[in-house]
Amino acid sequence: MLELEQIRGDFPILNTQVHGQPLVYLDNGATMQVPVQVLRAVEEQYAHWQANIHRGIHYLSEQSTVRVEEARKHLARFLNAAAPEEILFTSGTTEGINLVARSFGEAFLHPGDTVVTTEMEHHSNLIPWQEACRRTGAALEIVHLTDRGELDTEEFRRLMALRPKLVAVTCVSNVLGTVNPVEELIAQAHQAGAAVLLDAAQAMRHRVMDVQALDCDFLCFSGHKIMGPTGTGVLYGKRKWLEQMPPVRFGGGMVDEVTARSATWGELPFKFEAGTQNIAGIIGLAAAVSYLEKLGIPEISAREDALLCRGEEGLRAIPGVEVLGSPARRAGAVSFNLKGFHYYDTARLLDQLGIAVRSGHHCAQPLLARLGLTGAVRVTPAFYNTEEEMDALLRGVERVASLAGGLRT
Secondary structure, three states: OOOHHHHHHOOHHHHOEEOOEEOEEOEOOOOOOOOHHHHHHHHHHHHHHOOOOOOOOOHHHHHHHHHHHHHHHHHHHHHOOOOHHHEEEEOOHHHHHHHHHHHHHHHHOOOOOEEEEEOOOOHHHOHHHHHHHHHHOOEEEEEOEOOOOOEOHHHHHHHHOOOOOEEEEEOEOOOOOEEOOHHHHHHHHHHOOOEEEEEOOOOOOOOOOOHHHHOOOEEEEEHHHHOOOOOOEEEEEOHHHHOOOOOOOOOOOOEEEEOOOOEEEOOOOHHHOOOOOOHHHHHHHHHHHHHHHHHOHHHHHHHHHHHHHHHHHHHHOOOOEEEOOOOOOEOOOEEEEEOOOOHHHHHHHHHHOOEEOEEEOOOOHHHHHHOOOOOEEEEEOOOOOOHHHHHHHHHHHHHHHOOOOOOOO
């Protein structure tokens, strides 16, 4: 059982007033708020240990190196990676996917090969594969959605007959909250000979991510989706792939030997980590993971599911509200439109009531096009939100809906 009052005390920003109203922050799918434990970890690094890592032999450099490598080990345990060397630090999910698309593409994709992704992907798990296929001559195939907003698993199975080189799929839709059957998809993809990349950006608070149990080949997520600093993230990759893949960024820290005409690369994970890392951010990310582990992901997931269910049921009861999708399993997000109102106007009016939601195309334009839309309002509660805040959202939507005539779309 989560101690909500104590938890909310860890997040000072939740006491903020917005337009004279108490803040109701329901945009956690974009960026979560940061607890004081993470703030302190970052501040302590800058205040007491600030130095560059790996290449210095003085005390502060050595201590900072230890702290970063301890963070790597922590993340490896968190994901149950086989070894810390399978954990690469990135600036977020986008960089992780781009790294795989560029490097895997260079090493393994050729004309006539196939990459499979889906209609529900965030642009960050679509555009890199469009570009990888353009560069290599491979074909990109897209798994479409059903009318409920779920993946067409029959179409996925048919596409596996093409023997794709790689399948890239999100664990949870950032618009619909659809939870994909990733274990089933991974097994089918592997049977077809494909490697699998999971975009776990929206899933890390909703299930334990055991990469060995999942048997995924790559997994990416962003620190700021789990209370960590912005500009941090993790790419997990199986050693067998990372050892064969070339680096895509070059410079200090990722080399073994350099001459005026050539260079050789360092060992994993360093060959993929050129330049100075976000040292304090990495340490803050490890602190965020510690916070998650202390609360317990099953407990967090259950709390967020209950809040999301309360919100979805309440939204469906408001005349004029259209909730997007009806997947059998939804986590993290529910999106809607209000008849007669542009989604930006709905979000702006809710903001005037102190309620923060996301509006727009959510970097998922193909998904919205499938639904015949250009955008929507998205609600993404977190475990530190309250039932009263969800009720405030519903009252806010009712108040917007009551405005005479609405604002025509």
